[in-house]
Amino acid sequence: MTGGMGKGLHRRERAQRFEDIAFAMPVTPDDAARERAAARELRESQWWRNQIAAGRCHYCGGTFRPSELTMDHVIPVARGGKSDRHNVVPCCKACNNAKKARLAVEDALDALG
Numbered sequence: 001m002t003g004g005m006g007k008g009l010h011r012r013e014r015a016q017r018f019e020d021i022a023f024a025m026p027v028t029p030d031d032a033a034r035e036r037a038a039a040r041e042l043r044e045s046q047w048w049r050n051q052i053a054a055g056r057c058h059y060c061g062g063t064f065r066p067s068e069l070t071m072d073h074v075i076p077v078a079r080g081g082k083s084d085r086h087n088v089v090p091c092c093k094a095c096n097n098a099k100k101a102r103l104a105v106e107d108a109l110d111a112l113g
Contacts, residue, residue, distance in 0.1 A: 025080030038083035043071055051090050058089035059099070068092060076101040 042048055052066040059072075069090040075081030078101045091099075099107075 027078055027080055032077055035077045035081075035083045039071060039073075039077075039088070042083055042085070042088065047085060048088075054090075056090065057092040057095055059091050059095040059104075062092055064092050070096045072096045072099065075103065079103070 048071070049066075052069045055063050055066060055069070057064060057069065070093055071088050072091040072095070073081045073083065074087050074089060077083065081087050
């Protein structure tokens with residue numbers, strides 16, 4: 001195989017190859033600390049209050065009180081994601097705990113089997 005995902009690979013092999021190359025940015029402890037600080041600041045913003053006021057989990061679509069929603073990084077900080085409006089979504093604690101440091105596409109690939 002030369003570059004890319006290649007059509008000759010089986011679905012599981014393509015998924016593993018994706019996981020090996022997707023968002024493998026090295027994150028230093030300083031980078032992580034900086035993003036955690038940015039997330040704390042964003043949590044205090046009017047924009048975030050508006051996001052959680054709707055009471056919807058981004059992943060399961062469930063309805064929750066705003067105090068029951070957490071801030072999730074779609075691309076996790078541990079994988080190079082940033083704490084900005086384009087990368088954080090409100091989600092319930094159960095979905096946030098289940099997602100861990102994975103990408104939604106990884107779960108979708110796993111579901112394909």
